[in-house]
Amino acid sequence: MRKGMMVAAAALLMAMAPGGTTPPDADTSLDSLRLDQVRMLGSHNSYRPYPLPEVEARLRTLLPSSWEGLAYGHPPLESQLALGLRQLEIDVAPDPQGGAYAAPYANGTEEIKAEMAAPGAKTIHIPGIDWQTHCRTFRGCMALFRRWSDAHPGHLPVMILVNASDVRPIPGVRTTDIGFDAATLDALDADIAATIGRERVIAPDDVRGTLPTLRDAVTAHRWPTIGASRGKFLFVLDTSDANEERYRTGHASLKGRMMFGWYPEDAPEAAFFNTQSPTADTATITRRVKAGFMVRTRADAETLEARKHDRRRLDTAIASGAQLISTDYYEGAPDPRGLNWSVSLGKSTVICNSVTAACPKR
Numbered sequence: 001m002r003k004g005m006m007v008a009a010a011a012l013l014m015a016m017a018p019g020g021t022t023p024p025d026a027d028t029s030l031d032s033l034r035l036d037q038v039r040m041l042g043s044h045n046s047y048r049p050y051p052l053p054e055v056e057a058r059l060r061t062l063l064p065s066s067w068e069g070l071a072y073g074h075p076p077l078e079s080q081l082a083l084g085l086r087q088l089e090i091d092v093a094p095d096p097q098g099g100a101y102a103a104p105y106a107n108g109t110e111e112i113k114a115e116m117a118a119p120g121a122k123t124i125h126i127p128g129i130d131w132q133t134h135c136r137t138f139r140g141c142m143a144l145f146r147r148w149s150d151a152h153p154g155h156l157p158v159m160i161l162v163n164a165s166d167v168r169p170i171p172g173v174r175t176t177d178i179g180f181d182a183a184t185l186d187a188l189d190a191d192i193a194a195t196i197g198r199e200r201v202i203a204p205d206d207v208r209g210t211l212p213t214l215r216d217a218v219t220a221h222r223w224p225t226i227g228a229s230r231g232k233f234l235f236v237l238d239t240s241d242a243n244e245e246r247y248r249t250g251h252a253s254l255k256g257r258m259m260f261g262w263y264p265e266d267a268p269e270a271a272f273f274n275t276q277s278p279t280a281d282t283a284t285i286t287r288r289v290k291a292g293f294m295v296r297t298r299a300d301a302e303t304l305e306a307r308k309h310d311r312r313r314l315d316t317a318i319a320s321g322a323q324l325i326s327t328d329y330y331e332g333a334p335d336p337r338g339l340n341w342s343v344s345l346g347k348s349t350v351i352c353n354s355v356t357a358a359c360p361k362r
Contacts, residue, residue: 024350031227037357042087069302084349128174142195157229204254213268278317296324321355
């Protein structure tokens with residue numbers, strides 16, 4: 001009996017998140033809240049590790065004024081999930097023919113070279129310059145999330161931003177000229193369905209239900225509860241206005257789509273907004289979240305707040321009511337530069353949102 005108790009205690013300690021708190025999935029008090037009634041701490045450019053020396057050298061050479069803002073990185077995606085993050089971001093570049101971004105992997109294994117040569121979106125930050133990633137293809141990232149979900153039944157919903165960027169030529173750096181089109185956007189949906197599975201995705205259809213538009217459902221506060229969303233994922237397409245338009249064409253209110261998107265507040269597809277700086281228009285964020293919309297913002301950017309130990313952007317993000325707050329410096333994140341700074345929402349990485357819900361006092 002004593003040995004069993006010791007094993008159980010050890011397992012609990014191994015599962016503890018930073019700061020001695022249990023992972024957010026254990027908090028059943030959140031289950032009655034809707035998705036728009038919680039705050040989630042997440043990572044920005046989640047797939048990107050801290051640059052290797054050769055990548056740093058390339059960044060310093062080609063983008064010298066940008067290096068300070070790019071001197072951050074994350075542990076593997078599974079490690080971030082183990083730290084309690086339930087909001088992540090994956091950047092993808094279109095590669096319909098395959099091989100467009102294979103050059104950095106010329107000396108890789110045959111498996112890696114085959115993966116990069118195959119058609120399909122690739123996970124990469126700045127093609128030709130900053131290519132390191134924890135998962136090389138979008139489908140590979142999705143398969144990783146599915147494996148993690150299988151191993152953690154009943155986990156809190158995971159929200160994933162899919163940053164789909166066109167890749168245009170840069171003189172002297174790259175000649176690649178590939179943009180997303182209807183087919184490559186459709187392929188992202190197909191990759192999600194094939195790997196995560198439609199049954200594990202909270203899609204626009206699930207929120208809209210029988211109401212005429214997605215916006216109608218959102219402003220009627222029809223988001224599902226946390227309890228009903230356990231074990232599931234929600235995706236948001238983060239892309240250009242032109243690609244957002246392509247994504248909704250033929251899919252009014254995003255009917256049949258796997259992802260939400262960024263659309264004007266009066267659009268039938270309006271559900272999510274991306275406000276990079278919470279200090280720019282705090283009142284608009286608060287008005288939108290109270291109306292039922294979801295807002296993503298950032299607690300820090302380009303390492304500025306971390307270098308200065310400046311919490312004002314984080315505090316404003318929390319006060320605004322934004323549901324999704326991204327950072328490069330959550331508790332447990334790598335700190336190779338010794339900045340000794342981290343971002344926290346308090347007792348957990350997913351908490352009740354006092355702007356959109358009546359939260360118990362603690």
